[in-house]
Amino acid sequence: MKSSRLGAWVALAIGAIYFLVPLIGTFEFSLRMRRDQYSFDAYAIVFADPRFQATLGYSVMMAILTIIVGIALVVPTAYWIELRMPKARPLVEFITLLPLVIPAIVIVFGYLHLYNSSSFLPFTANERSTDVLLVCSYVTLSLPYMYRSVDTGLRAVDVRTLTEAAESLGAGWTTILFKVIFPNVRSGILSGAFLTFAVVVGEFTMASLLDRPAFGPYLQLVGANRAYEPSALAIIAFIVTWASMGLIQIFARAPKGATAAADRTT
């Protein structure tokens, strides 16, 4: 068994080198802006760029709206399936997995074809309605992990008994949903929410093709035109992703935390 432990250390060391070197490389590169010494100039320039603030603000806004719409759509649906429609579970699960099967670029291509300004639902006709379409596209992208996290949370509690108990105490549907069901699946909702946030904030394909001023297209634009700022932005993006995942760990608690991220893929 000694040799297998040595092998494990070697595998881990090689993995650590592969995963840490690009981060170190990026950080080092982001400090190189001044010719003769390391400095945080690239970060100062990025933070002072009004487009950085505007696009990041826009994307954070879109992410928050996505999370709200996603929760409003997924929690009642998952609850209803658990309570009344277990038969529909395979169908709904299948639909929530489709965004992993159909690439985002294909979905947005379909939007542009279906919802152009001369169609029956002209979402892309003006900026506000395109924003609505963008949020809906992000809700679609986040369906696989949003649904999984909420469903896992719901299955862990006895929904039927909770609902009957609440009903016998005279609770209405809104009370049941907001006071009984939501608190019980809070950790599932939160891990789904932070994962959604991490994915949506830097999303490129949808935002770029719907032509919205989001953070992802801004990153791409800076990358095409500047030398050191992209590295600073990559470090910032990595910190945002790390923070979102860290919050999942805190809210979802072990051992669920480790599987929450894996759930998005299954």
Added chain:
Amino acid sequence: MALSAQTGVAVAPGAPSSILDRISWSWLGLAPFMIFAILFLIAPTAILMIGAFQDSAGHFTLVNIQNLFQPSVLDAYWISIEISAASSLLGAAIGFLLAWAVVKGALPGWIRPTVLTFSGVASNFAGVPLAFAFLATLGRVGLVTILLRTFTGFDLYSTGFNILSFWGLTLTYLYFQIPLMVLILAPALDGLRTEWREACDSLGGTAWHYWRDIALPVLWPSVFGAALLLFANAFGAVATAYALTGSSLDIVPIVLYAQIRGDVLHDQNLGYALALGMIIITGVSNAGYIWLRGRAERGRA
């Protein structure tokens, strides 16, 4: 897909009226979700699939599908498949070793949660920032390129390596492929009981016996299924490739991106056929993944 959305509704008409009321009432609770899914997922995809079989006047035709087999489009598919295959096979192999080391390697207790958390972060650290990270590391003036040249005199770029090339993109994709593999495989490796190894050892079995007769038969659906998922994951990725290579590497998602932006193929319906081809490839590999996952779960039960 539109078909399966309707199958449930189709149950209702045959049922007696009292049950009909209850069933349709129950389905009504799913209406918001179903309407959302149809509007933003199923209909947009379906319209492309239909468009792939129409000419510009809307008549049925197979010409678009035929046009997919022209050399330039075929090349795009081929290089996409090669990159996805390389990054998924390497990602699966390395991810497997890493997951094995973490789960079964008898390493200190803090390593496992650390690696899994990092994997959660890294598997989501894709897109444009990832491209920046690899440019800053392995680009012409990247840290590793410069360190190699300064300290060993080895010029990475003299070997023909380029971060904007096939292997550069594959190496970059591995940054989210390996962690994804670790995340999928760790639970499967947990399912391998220590008793099985001990039983094998006490019956006089060697490591070779253990792997051939116990571990691999249990694990292969998980490993192979995860590799298929990784393949689809790489095949549909746009942002990383676009930010890294611009349009210098003609993989399918990049061609499709350019087509959506400016009709570079000069044929709208060929664009739909291109999208259809992508769905078929990612669909087949995902179907394989789901099927193999089912096998893996049955095997574990």
